[in-house]
Amino acid sequence: MSTPERSSFTTRPDASGRRWRRIFLIIGAAVFVYALLAPLTSTDAAQAIGVPLLADRLWFRIATIIAMFAVMASAWNIIGGLTGYAAFGNVAFFGIGAYTTGMLIAKAKWPFFAALPAAPLASAAFATLIGVPLLRLRGHYFAVASLGTGVAVGEVIQNVDFRGHPVFGGSTGLFLPIVGRDITYFYLMVGAAVLTVAVTWWVLRSRFGYGLIAIRENEEAAAVMGVDTTAYKVSAFALAAALTGLAGGIFAQWNVFINQENVFPIEYNIQMILMALIGGAGTLFGPIIGAVLLQLLIQFLSGSLPISADIPFVPADARPVLAQVILGLLVVAVVVFVPRGVIDFFGGQSRLSLGYLRRSLRETSV
Amino acid sequence: MAYIVQLVVLGLLIGGVYVAVGVGFGLVWGVLNIVNLSHGALVIVGSYLTWKLFSSYGLDPFLSLPLDAALLFGIGYALQRLLINRVIRAPLLFTFLLTFGVNLVIINVLLFLFKSDFRSVTPSYAGAGLNLGPLVLPYTRLASLAIALLLAGILGLILGRTRTGLAIQAVGADRDAAQLVGIDLRHIYALTFGLGAACAGVAGGLIALIQAITPTAGEPYTLQAFVVVILGGLGRVSATVVGGLLFGLIEVFAQSIPGSGSVYANAIAFGLLVLVLVTRPQGLLGRKP
Numbered sequence: 091m092s093t094p095e096r097s098s099f100t101t102r103p104d105a106s107g108r109r110w111r112r113i114f115l116i117i118g119a120a121v122f123v124y125a126l127l128a129p130l131t132s133t134d135a136a137q138a139i140g141v142p143l144l145a146d147r148l149w150f151r152i153a154t155i156i157a158m159f160a161v162m163a164s165a166w167n168i169i170g171g172l173t174g175y176a177a178f179g180n181v182a183f184f185g186i187g188a189y190t191t192g193m194l195i196a197k198a199k200w201p202f203f204a205a206l207p208a209a210p211l212a213s214a215a216f217a218t219l220i221g222v223p224l225l226r227l228r229g230h231y232f233a234v235a236s237l238g239t240g241v242a243v244g245e246v247i248q249n250v251d252f253r254g255h256p257v258f259g260g261s262t263g264l265f266l267p268i269v270g271r272d273i274t275y276f277y278l279m280v281g282a283a284v285l286t287v288a289v290t291w292w293v294l295r296s297r298f299g300y301g302l303i304a305i306r307e308n309e310e311a312a313a314v315m316g317v318d319t320t321a322y323k324v325s326a327f328a329l330a331a332a333l334t335g336l337a338g339g340i341f342a343q344w345n346v347f348i349n350q351e352n353v354f355p356i357e358y359n360i361q362m363i364l365m366a367l368i369g370g371a372g373t374l375f376g377p378i379i380g381a382v383l384l385q386l387l388i389q390f391l392s393g394s395l396p397i398s399a400d401i402p403f404v405p406a407d408a409r410p411v412l413a414q415v416i417l418g419l420l421v422v423a424v425v426v427f428v429p430r431g432v433i434d435f436f437g438g439q440s441r442l443s444l445g446y447l448r449r450s451l452r453e454t455s456v
Numbered sequence: 457m458a459y460i461v462q463l464v465v466l467g468l469l470i471g472g473v474y475v476a477v478g479v480g481f482g483l484v485w486g487v488l489n490i491v492n493l494s495h496g497a498l499v500i501v502g503s504y505l506t507w508k509l510f511s512s513y514g515l516d517p518f519l520s521l522p523l524d525a526a527l528l529f530g531i532g533y534a535l536q537r538l539l540i541n542r543v544i545r546a547p548l549l550f551t552f553l554l555t556f557g558v559n560l561v562i563i564n565v566l567l568f569l570f571k572s573d574f575r576s577v578t579p580s581y582a583g584a585g586l587n588l589g590p591l592v593l594p595y596t597r598l599a600s601l602a603i604a605l606l607l608a609g610i611l612g613l614i615l616g617r618t619r620t621g622l623a624i625q626a627v628g629a630d631r632d633a634a635q636l637v638g639i640d641l642r643h644i645y646a647l648t649f650g651l652g653a654a655c656a657g658v659a660g661g662l663i664a665l666i667q668a669i670t671p672t673a674g675e676p677y678t679l680q681a682f683v684v685v686i687l688g689g690l691g692r693v694s695a696t697v698v699g700g701l702l703f704g705l706i707e708v709f710a711q712s713i714p715g716s717g718s719v720y721a722n723a724i725a726f727g728l729l730v731l732v733l734v735t736r737p738q739g740l741l742g743r744k745p
Contacts, residue, residue, distance in 0.1 A: 176552060178552070220730075230489075230491045231733055233491070234679070235729055238725065241676075241679060241722045242722050245722045246723050249720060251715075356675070360557070363549075363553065367553075414563075418564065421554065421560065422539065422561070424553075425543055425546075426542050455542040455544065
């Protein structure tokens with residue numbers, strides 16, 4: 091994560107890179123506007139005046155999931171991409187956010203909009219608490235310790251009980267009253283994604299963000315330059331946790347049912363990292379692009395897209411397993427073929443050429 | 457008092473499994489600087505081979521251990537030679553991700569092949585045990601501990617007494633210098649990973665005897681192997697043996713606390729991990745870095 095040539099903040103893209111970037115931005119903006127407005131055509135008012143249906147419930151359910159992963163991948167980007175700490179347990183913050191909102195609504199009978207702000211607060215508080223010891227660790231030690239956080243928190247939440255009664259709903263999980271309609275949660279989740287991008291945009295331009303990048307490039311040098319590395323790292327971790335927790339809080343009420351399996355899945359860790367890497371870790375929109383591409387692929391492979399075609403030789407019930415296998419192979423492929431990351435994919439030299447692949451393989455292999 | 461003795465014995469017996477899981481993980485980490493997140497999945501591949509040979513051909517589970525080792529050695533050698541060697545000089549996040557990806561593939565292929573049903577290996581002597589007054593020591597557990605220690609011993613001998621072992625140690629100490637004296641890095645890397653995977657295979661065979669297995673049953677073992685290795689200290693087989701036995705003891709005692717239990721396996725491992733990393737990062741027997 092710390093080789094100097096991987097920082098895309100100082101290099102200017104060449105002419106063809108700029109052209110690609112512009113084309114991509116236009117396409118991206120068009121897709122975004124369509125995705126934002128299409129769900130409105132499904133409302134009763136729109137149907138009454140005869141607007142053609144551009145998106146049914148299934149489509150914006152998938153769009154909501156994509157927005158959710160966009161939040162998680164973008165939030166991971168702050169600690170993983172910018173600060174260079176390989177956080178492998180961010181799913182803990184998603185789960186804590188979900189359970190905070192879930193508990194407040196299901197047990198304390200709070201209304202959703204009062205309970206939602208508690209989710210990012212609880213996740214950020216937890217991240218600060220474990221961040222102080224964990225962020226002293228480097229490399230493998232931090233990576234595995236954070237991975238352990240994700241697994242351990244889920245396990246504790248599922249199993250902790252008080253005088254024989256599970257505190258957090260146990261293995262049954264928590265059931266929330268049904269409130270609002272899918273379209274509300276779609277806009278909430280998109281709102282969370284926009285907020286995450288806005289926060290990242292601010293971080294990238296702030297003194298705080300430059301401090302984080304300095305830590306990624308060389309932590310000792312950053313400390314010598316006067317960056318309070320512990321405070322910066324813990325703040326970045328807490329910020330990522332707060333945004334991830336927000337997505338978890340929205341998910342809890344949207345899904346109305348949460349348990350250990352749906353809010354602490356260990357694959358989410360790898361998915362968010364892969365999304366950030368595919369799109370470009372350390373960049374503003376990279377994780378969003380990665381989230382859209384990877385989530386569409388996963389949804390297609392697992393057979394939940396309405397356009398899903400049959401895949402030869404694969405029975406329908408084996409599709410989710412196949413999706414996981416492909417996800418694993420994709421991780422392997424991304425790592426082996428673009429080991430320096432796909433960072434400024436649409437800027438700088440073309441990273442799709444065979445020559446580039448050969449060069450990068452030669453540099454990293456024995 | 458008898459209760460405490462019982463816990464100590466039980467802890468040491470369980471610790472045997474952690475020794476077996478830990479030595480291969482520690483070897484790969486120490487020499488290749490790879491934290492192998494697919495270690496738990498490789499362990500379970502060994503368990504499934506033992507189960508398959510037992511349930512389909514009636515082969516005694518202890519006799520299938522060499523076969524587990526051989527199969528996993530092959531898988532490990534190929535994995536390192538074909539995949540991991542290509543990114544071994546890349547930043548840490550990438551080898552980490554790569555092994556996570558391999559883990560995902562192995563687990564889901566196992567799910568596809570064997571479904572998520574619980575499988576167990578129950579030879580005729582499964583319930584028999586050594587009767588010591590209030591204590592009953594199951595023979596399978598005693599044999600597992602003995603085999604785990606034997607495995608660690610064999611690995612120690614390979615590393616310390618054979619030319620190949622010395623080459624592996626040389627690569628671990630300084631890979632550029634090792635290359636200068638004519639060591640074929642690619643081969644030694646693959647051999648090291650293969651040996652680590654073979655240990656995982658043996659561990660898997662032992663695990664099949666003491667617990668029901670599913671494709672995901674190996675996941676806790678990856679985190680636990682990491683904790684075992686840092687508990688003892690990275691870089692020596694003997695330190696991992698101490699780490700494994702100690703981890704078994706700590707786990708048994710932690711689970712005997714009222715309100716706790718086996719459901720907290722990961723949480724206990726994680727708590728211990730944070731404690732060790734914060735207080736004594738070089739491990740109990742490790743030297744100051």
